[in-house]
Amino acid sequence: MTIKEAAERLLEQDDFLILTHQRPDGDTIGSGAGLCYALRKAGKNAFLYNNPQFSDSYDWAAEPYIEAEGYKPKYVIAVDLADAKLFPKGFEGEVDLCIDHHLSNTFYAKETLLMDRSSCGEVVLELSKELCELDSVLADLLYIAVSTDTGCFVYGNTNADTHRAAALLFDAGAKTQFLNKLLFRTSSRARLALEGMIFSSLRYHHEDKTVVSIVTKKMLEEAGAEEKDCQDIASLPGRVEGAHTSIVIKEGDKGFCKVSLRTNGIVNASNICALFGGGGHAMAAGCSIKKSCLEAEAMLIEAIGKEYE
Numbered sequence: 001m002t003i004k005e006a007a008e009r010l011l012e013q014d015d016f017l018i019l020t021h022q023r024p025d026g027d028t029i030g031s032g033a034g035l036c037y038a039l040r041k042a043g044k045n046a047f048l049y050n051n052p053q054f055s056d057s058y059d060w061a062a063e064p065y066i067e068a069e070g071y072k073p074k075y076v077i078a079v080d081l082a083d084a085k086l087f088p089k090g091f092e093g094e095v096d097l098c099i100d101h102h103l104s105n106t107f108y109a110k111e112t113l114l115m116d117r118s119s120c121g122e123v124v125l126e127l128s129k130e131l132c133e134l135d136s137v138l139a140d141l142l143y144i145a146v147s148t149d150t151g152c153f154v155y156g157n158t159n160a161d162t163h164r165a166a167a168l169l170f171d172a173g174a175k176t177q178f179l180n181k182l183l184f185r186t187s188s189r190a191r192l193a194l195e196g197m198i199f200s201s202l203r204y205h206h207e208d209k210t211v212v213s214i215v216t217k218k219m220l221e222e223a224g225a226e227e228k229d230c231q232d233i234a235s236l237p238g239r240v241e242g243a244h245t246s247i248v249i250k251e252g253d254k255g256f257c258k259v260s261l262r263t264n265g266i267v268n269a270s271n272i273c274a275l276f277g278g279g280g281h282a283m284a285a286g287c288s289i290k291k292s293c294l295e296a297e298a299m300l301i302e303a304i305g306k307e308y309e
């Protein structure tokens with residue numbers, strides 16, 4: 001459906017419940033909270049589903065909008081949620097409207113507003129303009145969505161539409177400096193300790209074209225790092241100048257290690273990981289190998305070496 005049709009639907013309905021996806025990220029939370037705020041500003045009753053995985057990163061943005069126990073919604077909206085498999089834990093029921101930007105959307109909802117944008121926040125921004133006046137509160141929430149899904153406007157999905165959306169949010173008074181510091185330039189002590197260990201123990205192969213980090217349980221323990229402190233560590237070794245392929249091998253349970261492979265496209269990450277029963281995309285893929293980290297490293301280095309020949 002179109003923006004106008006979606007806006008009409010929302011204006012004729014009331015008592016909304018908004019779903020965010022499993023392991024909620026900045027886009028689903030910023031989009032969900034932003035839409036909730038816009039609906040309330042349009043005089044509607046709206047709440048966020050109490051996603052049990054709200055906890056760490058962006059809970060402060062979701063907090064003011066979470067449903068009270070016993071809330072009886074009449075209309076359910078999902079944001080940034082491409083597949084019913086990603087429903088937040090504990091949710092059972094039907095979705096009336098899905099608002100999304102993933103072209104892989106499975107059309108599980110009764111109606112879908114799908115637009116090819118870098119973030120769901122941009123779709124919600126377009127929709128919100130039909131519901132209420134854009135103000136600084138809404139701009140902050142949607143800025144969280146747009147900026148996090150584009151890695152602060154550096155990922156390959158960033159385009160002119162992204163920047164146009166950001167410009168509108170700037171004009172509406174989004175606290176961009178504050179949010180950029182909070183979202184992109186602030187790390188936990190444990191995360192920084194872990195990064196220090198990772199950077200000081202990198203292993204170089206293939207004339208430094210392949211850079212490996214082995215992350216052991218002992219390192220995580222020494223750094224005091226939990227799961228939340230390990231987000232996106234797969235991208236760290238690739239920061240080395242001249243690296244084509246970066247590998248993070250994380251010691252796992254039951255004799256397995258978890259491998260994340262990132263490449264600049266010269267080596268096909270998905271093909272390499274497929275050799276070990278994994279998969280992914282050409283430039284980012286993963287697999288689990290039932291070997292020690294050092295043995296896994298040797299196997300990966302041999303396989304990648306053949307690609308460079």
Ligand SMILES: [Mn+2]
Nearest residue numbers: 027080120149
């Ligand atoms: Mn998204």
